[in-house]
Amino acid sequence: MIRIGVIGCGYWGPNLVRNFHAIPEARVVACCDKEVERLQRMRALYPEVDTTTRAQDLLDAGLDAGAIATPPHTHHSLAKAFLSEGMHVLVEKPVAQSAAECIELIELAECRGTVLMVGHTFEYTAAVNLLKEIVESGEIGEVLYISSTRVNLGLFQQYVNVIWDLAPHDISIISYVLGKEPVSVNACGISHFSDGIEDVAMTTLTYEGGPMAFLHNSWIDPNKIRKMVFAGSKKMVVYDDLEVNEKIKIYDKGVEKLVCHDKQKLFEYSYRYGDVHSPVLEDFEPLGAECRHFVECITHKKTPRSDGYSGLRVVRVLEAASASLRQLGHAVNIEHPDFAEI
Amino acid sequence: MIRIGVIGCGYWGPNLVRNFHAIPEARVVACCDKEVERLQRMRALYPEVDTTTRAQDLLDAGLDAGAIATPPHTHHSLAKAFLSEGMHVLVEKPVAQSAAECIELIELAECRGTVLMVGHTFEYTAAVNLLKEIVESGEIGEVLYISSTRVNLGLFQQYVNVIWDLAPHDISIISYVLGKEPVSVNACGISHFSDGIEDVAMTTLTYEGGPMAFLHNSWIDPNKIRKMVFAGSKKMVVYDDLEVNEKIKIYDKGVEKLVCHDKQKLFEYSYRYGDVHSPVLEDFEPLGAECRHFVECITHKKTPRSDGYSGLRVVRVLEAASASLRQLGHAVNIEHPDFAEI
């Protein structure tokens, strides 16, 4: 039985508790939050769970694992404290506020032999895993470019801008699907409500040898949109996470460069318009799969799909985006773009 | 009776001829194109119109006006030749390939006292004019940011990249609606099929004192999209040009910053979710309105809505975007961002 403590009982924490509850090999023993009303709500739902307003109580409780769902600026210090106690850690994205902090956590987890897993929930969805399969199979050919729109009205964050809040999803999905990391990042953004906290931004990721990816993130948009386009040299895929029935659509469409013997027309393309196919997806809650994976990694001493390196790769891109924002959109290189090592 | 010659009978030229035909005060006297088959098609449709493969014939025909619908790199020299003959000119966008060329044409037209009008067709649509009215009325408050998506599969251009091909529409619409010009431009793009001809690009326009506008243009996209969002401080407008019935939707949604006395919570917003309203639009062909406006400006010696300065303002942004592309997305300032003068 894995004994787990959950810290942060705002929006996301209760979902973690609910999903861990459904796993026979795990038990949520304690919950922690600064706000007493939130703890009352947790007790009403789960009378057997201890609650506390002090993080230290979780550290002292002799738990096997901690799940962190607090605001982003607290992730690093809490994860560090848990790992130092020899606890396994599941931490929400972004795992930390700098690459250096991520590396510190990775090294600490390796040193203590514990699991460090990041809550890149989309890597546990049926849609993103199918997307990865499609891209890896070569069905859509070479990925030429990606565009991702993740916008909505509201849910302003206090300490992080819209890129640190929403783009981790885009970045982790794209890195997971492509299996590589961008070499440079451009970002332009604007803040309307809190000085220095961009609420709208456009981020461009450039990958060595292609593709380019455009990320549009906004907290100020009339409609909620969660949509990604992967345009390949053979086919194109649209992933619309808000579609109930046809989340993934594969368009058998493409461009072909013609060899042209007419010297007048040096240049000629043909466009292929074909069928549209939407594969059925298995229906399950991604967070459930994520929580089961965490428990399984602990039990069988496995490396999680979304491990510390995965979190590091996302944070490196976010850091570069922040630097680019400060330089008015100038391209900022990512220092160590090797995909799976520090 | 205004006697008009049309040069370029590919995709757009025949539409110009058809629309001028419907205007009693105008007559298309001659058509010119390098391809003989295109001229045959024009003669079949309009037996009374002269056709020629030599532009010089149009210059020699003693016409009142010339309409130019040839590839972009020929616009400047043809417009210059027509204006030099004292002819009024309607030239497709982009009016030229540099601001300097635009200024040369503007000065030439002023010197000869002729009309120089640019084919910014969207400024003649019911939707864009309603959008301008809505924004100018203050109904949506301050415009916080704009995003525009203009993508599709195909119609690659040989001589210009996707920004010079598609973004003139976005830029002319935004400039027309806001009544101001951006002060700097960032652009990132990638070319997959012709070296040096970007087929996918993201352009960011920064306006003095706000807003920021993001333009997504692509020739490699599975679905055709023509969609703009104007997010205001009070309301938000979505303009989807491919919607048949509800092209303009006004969302009574917004963000309000709360004054917060609780020191713990320095930061608090409220979101307003209200009605959605889609005003009915008059149904007419925008190119018809554009052609009538051209004839009217000639007849009554008026300055066209989309005059040479309007063309210049768009080209200045395109030039800056090209410079930014070469500098890997670095912000490029626009030199003379005054809205209505050289």
Added chain:
Amino acid sequence: MIRIGVIGCGYWGPNLVRNFHAIPEARVVACCDKEVERLQRMRALYPEVDTTTRAQDLLDAGLDAGAIATPPHTHHSLAKAFLSEGMHVLVEKPVAQSAAECIELIELAECRGTVLMVGHTFEYTAAVNLLKEIVESGEIGEVLYISSTRVNLGLFQQYVNVIWDLAPHDISIISYVLGKEPVSVNACGISHFSDGIEDVAMTTLTYEGGPMAFLHNSWIDPNKIRKMVFAGSKKMVVYDDLEVNEKIKIYDKGVEKLVCHDKQKLFEYSYRYGDVHSPVLEDFEPLGAECRHFVECITHKKTPRSDGYSGLRVVRVLEAASASLRQLGHAVNIEHPDFAEI
């Protein structure tokens, strides 16, 4: 404190328990179902609730009220037993399998002075109440006709056909909005999977002096649809219950008959195409409103919005539809079509 027993813990019953739980003035004291596993699930969620497999236990428990969410053919006998004990009753639709049974229950409740309420949940939605307001205000003019599509794949019922399963929603909504009852019913249907249980049907309701309403119900449809059109003489309203953001759309469209003096053209209409407006709706769970209303009616001795007569009116239409099905679609009159009396 109203002490409530809930019978039937399949799909709907647990929703009733959850909603009653949130009402301070009410308490679910006991649950009953034939399947033991269902009761185990209820105990896990609500440890303080008694569970039993015998309906008699609920009758003997000295409860104030009973909520019935069992299969339709059991509604009448259970409601009768509860009412006979002097309990208030909330029963799912359809309230019984014949008008006679409904009248028996109504009389019993009147005799005992208890509340008899039918679970016409849609009458408690924000959308249907707005629809009623719009129609009653005269904004859309006279209602000319109604079409309703309520189809999906699956959820076949064992004892009732698709009309008795799905059409009660359509009928109760339309009766509630119009405030009147149809005078005759036509129904055509077909059964593919269980003999005598139609899984697809089309029902036509004719109202005295108009309108006519067409109900399309099916368990065999590739897409789930929940859509109603109220076409009025002045405007038209579409209510799409599956739309997240724009459930109600008011189209300022209509037909006008022109007075025509040209004898050649005896006949002439004009069509008006105007704005589309979608009012924002308050966001709440309709079943919560329904449960609160039930408790309030008990507490303040009020007649419920969806009382026994409301259930009777729906069942009369269902009975007539069944008769019409047997007569191959022939119009079947409804005997006592007065809206609010037996």
Added chain:
Amino acid sequence: MIRIGVIGCGYWGPNLVRNFHAIPEARVVACCDKEVERLQRMRALYPEVDTTTRAQDLLDAGLDAGAIATPPHTHHSLAKAFLSEGMHVLVEKPVAQSAAECIELIELAECRGTVLMVGHTFEYTAAVNLLKEIVESGEIGEVLYISSTRVNLGLFQQYVNVIWDLAPHDISIISYVLGKEPVSVNACGISHFSDGIEDVAMTTLTYEGGPMAFLHNSWIDPNKIRKMVFAGSKKMVVYDDLEVNEKIKIYDKGVEKLVCHDKQKLFEYSYRYGDVHSPVLEDFEPLGAECRHFVECITHKKTPRSDGYSGLRVVRVLEAASASLRQLGHAVNIEHPDFAEI
């Protein structure tokens, strides 16, 4: 060279002229209409075509064929006159106002050895032909039921009701796809604007041994809809004619009856939810294919796909629908439901 006369130059006639013009083997020699302005418009577009207000002129002109696009109540007498002259005839739907009239025309054409073709344009679309292929291939299994919605605002007809105006499309498509004719018809409708001319109607077609088809036709609807569902025992197809890119969608969904050994549960179904596939369709104007087919049938003495019998089968259903309307929806049998004989 087939010399053709076109009678009726309102909405549809000019489309016929334009399409015949594009066929090298055919020539439109003359046009006829009662309204002089319409003829002026035709002369402007086609200066070489003769125009007349007298039908007799067409009969006297020694033409090979006549195409009839006049109001429905004139179809029979004009077709009869043309056929009597030994001319081939293409007549718009409905071919006549009674089965008897249709038979008269069929016999006349057979007697004179001329082609009699009905303008069931949808039988010449890529979408309907693919639908027919899909159904005939057995891919969707047995067709269980069909629903068709063909509604819009306006285009009221003066002499025929909405069933005679819009349902011929539904009926001809369904008969063409299924290759069989219904055995009985129910129809309910209501007229709001012209006495006796129903502007809204619901028609049910019953086929021997299944399926049933429901047709919803209206001139009073806020949105234009052209949508058919073919629900099969294995898969389901939706054909939405207003969709630009995905007109045909095949849903790999279905119902299966389980053999159930648990006596408690006599009844059990499983639902299959699978992929959605939208095959690409060739892009052409159906009327062009129809006109070419007419010319080809004349040239090669072939029987048209939509011959007189096809027109008769549609009119038999319309007649039965009218009878059912008069009998308040009672089922009306179709007398000679054999598919391909009188």
